[in-house]
Amino acid sequence: MAILEMKDICKAFSGVNANENVCLNVEKGSIHALLGENGAGKTTLVNILYGIYTADSGEIRWKGRPVRFDSPREAIQSGIGMVQQHFSLVRRMTVLDNIILSLKSNGFVLNRKAAAARVASLAQKYGLTVNPITRIADLSVGERQRVEILKALYRDVELLILDEPTGVLTPQETAQFFDVLRTLKGEGYAIIIITHRMSEIMAVSDRVTILRDGRNVADLTTTQTNPEELSRYMIGRELKQGDTPAATAHSGDRLTLNGVTLAARHRHGALCDISLCVCRGEILGIAGVEGNGQKELAEVITGLRRQNVGQITLDGRDIGRLSVRGRYEAGIAYISDDRQNDGLLMGMSVCDNLLLREFRRLPFSRAGVLDRRAAVRSAENKMNTYQIRASGKTGVQTSVGLLSGGNQQKLVIARELTENAVLIIACQPTRGLDIGATEFVRSLLVRERNAGKSVMLISADLDEIMALSDRIAVLFAGKVAGVLSRKEATVQRVGLLMGGITEKERA
Ligand SMILES: Nc1ncnc2c1ncn2[C@@H]1O[C@H](COP(=O)(O)OP(=O)(O)O)[C@@H](O)[C@H]1O
Ligand SMILES: [Mg+2]
Structure with a gap:
């Protein structure tokens, strides 16, 4: 019997259905993946379980009993822990103090020595190596994640929810992290892991639940599926083949990036050895799950951030050292995805x-x-x-x-x-717009392309990328996972690249 049963969960945010009759059953001693594109409703679902949001309707049964948590504290007391997408540790405090933090306020008198011993033994048992007296501020992201997990284990949870835990890890850290999850599973813990990376699901999960547009689309046993099927379910809908006019004949490169690398600032994706070009009279679509370097790419081209290595040229001229203003004057236009902050x-x-x-x-x-x-x-x-x-x-x-x-x-x-603009960097240009405005904005981009200008269209909306682009480059983890011509670019191929599966790996 499932230790957790969520049934017909509904949740709307001011008219947007984030979850519509979503069901999820998780077994004890198993790793259950929750897969879906950005906005599919994954975080909403686990936030409801964890007592951050209240469902509009639906049932949750935990160990056979109906429950409803009004706060994370209640969820934790019942044995459900979560490591959120953005960590919630206090940077100035030590590992140990973070782990015992909220327990103190329960009125317990804590024996720090006993607490430290218990943390050390949990860390040892599960391979979550971290020094308890280090301050959080001095830890790497991977180490902070271990602290978050230790914090949950310390509270005796039986189900651990991990929301996009590997987004911030290097491949090596991810491999270690998966070993930890396997050990936990062996000890009988139930684990929900949220991710959009098919390769990780294949590597670590027992079952997969796929959400799309707030609804269940599939429930699969991992050994009986494959990355192609997963990506088909994740992206789903038939895409209308583009009806935009074919690009006018290309007449050479306009923008070229050669080995452009941007060192990581904080934990967010940097760029690694990006080589790309945008031709005259071309829309180059940049596909990818958000946070894989798209924003950084736009900023490095517009001059808002400076690459550490590599060259950028516009019509043959090296613009890599020009200021934002200099690049604007050289003909680079920027439609930012953040009009509230850097647009207007x-x-x-x-x-x-x-x-x-x-x-x-x-x-x-x-x-x-x-x-x-x-x-x-x-x-x-x-x-x-x-x-x-x-x-x-x-x-x-x-x-x-x-x-x-x-x-x-x-x-x-x-x-x-x-x-004056010859190259337009358009970042999520239709996000949040109604259909009329979306059509208008898209038609403007096509018009510019047809007039011989160059467009780099960065969008998390794969339909938009497929509808407008002459070629599609896919970013994954700050690298170009592949570049496909319009003819080669099927949803399936793009979807696999978006999930970090390169054509070589698949072969
Ligand atoms: N607090 C909120 N307020 C308004 N809308 C929200 C809120 N949280 C999520 N949404 C919306 O609900 C949908 C699902 O979001 P989310 O659960 O975060 O998706 P995922 O985690 O799969 O990327 C999205 O359309 C998102 O914009
Ligand atoms: Mg999320």
Whole structure:
């Protein structure tokens, strides 16, 4: 009998169904993988189990009894522990103090020596080597993860939930980590591991539950499936084959990256030896599960971050040492995925935001004095061309914070797509937009491509990548896992590369 049964779990966030009748059964002494693309509802499901969210409806049975946890504390007291996607350790404190932290406030008088001995014996037993008197701040990410696991074990959990635990680990650390999980399983622990990497599921799990768009799509025994089947279930839906016009004949490389490497800052994916080119009159799609280096790639090209190694050229010119402004002037436009933070100034007007990039240039600036009237005229034109709608009658003077998301995005694009731009780096350009705005933004990118410009389309939406791209490069763990032509790029092949399975490994 399953130690955990979740049945018909439903959870909506302001109209978005994050979980719709989701079921999950986990056996004692087993490793159960939860697979799904970004946004599939995996974290929501385990957050409900762990008492972080309350389900709108559905049942949870734990060891045969119906339960509902109103907080993680209650879940832990019943024997369910979780290592969250983002760790919750106190950096200034030691390993030991972190492990015994919340127990102190229970009113126990703790015997620190006994606690230290117990931590040491758990660490020894499960191969979770870490020095108890080190401060968290001085530990590597892999070591912090061990502390999180020790913290759960110390509380006598019987089920351990791990939300994307390997996203932050090197392959070597991952292998060690899987050994720990196998030992735990041998001791009778039940484990839920969330991941989007097919190779890891194949390596470590006993069963797999696959979610897509908040629903169950498959429940499989690992030994009876394969990466192809998993990726088909994960990505699922039939993709409409693109109906965008074929690219005009390529006439050579516009942007080239040669061996570009960016050292890791914090724990997030850096770039490793990236060599890529974007041709004239081409949309190069960058596919990949988020967090595999896409943002860093955009930032290294636009100059927001500086590569440690490698060259970047634009139309044959080395631009690797130019500033952000220098690269903009060289013709690189950037549609950021974060319009609230690096795209727009929310308190300023539409007109001023449109000017942010161009105010140094004629005709807006004559001898260093801004020509307001020319600026307003130009802004009005752009609002028309790019169908930017502001409510009320304030027009170009409307504060940007009052525009809808779709209109804000069109504004960013209107500002970036100047005559001067020859290469457009578009990062998640349609995220959060309604269908109308999405279509409009996509048509703009195609229009630019057809006009001979180059587009790098970075998107977590594989449908979008498949619909617009002339070629597709897949990023995985900061590396180019493969580059496919439009003809070669089936969902299956792209999906495998997104899961870190290279064509060589498969053969
Ligand atoms: N706290 C929240 N508020 C609003 N929407 C949320 C919240 N948490 C998750 N969602 C939405 O629910 C869906 C599922 O998200 P999540 O469970 O985090 O997916 P996964 O972990 O599979 O990537 C997504 O559309 C996400 O935007
Ligand atoms: Mg998640």
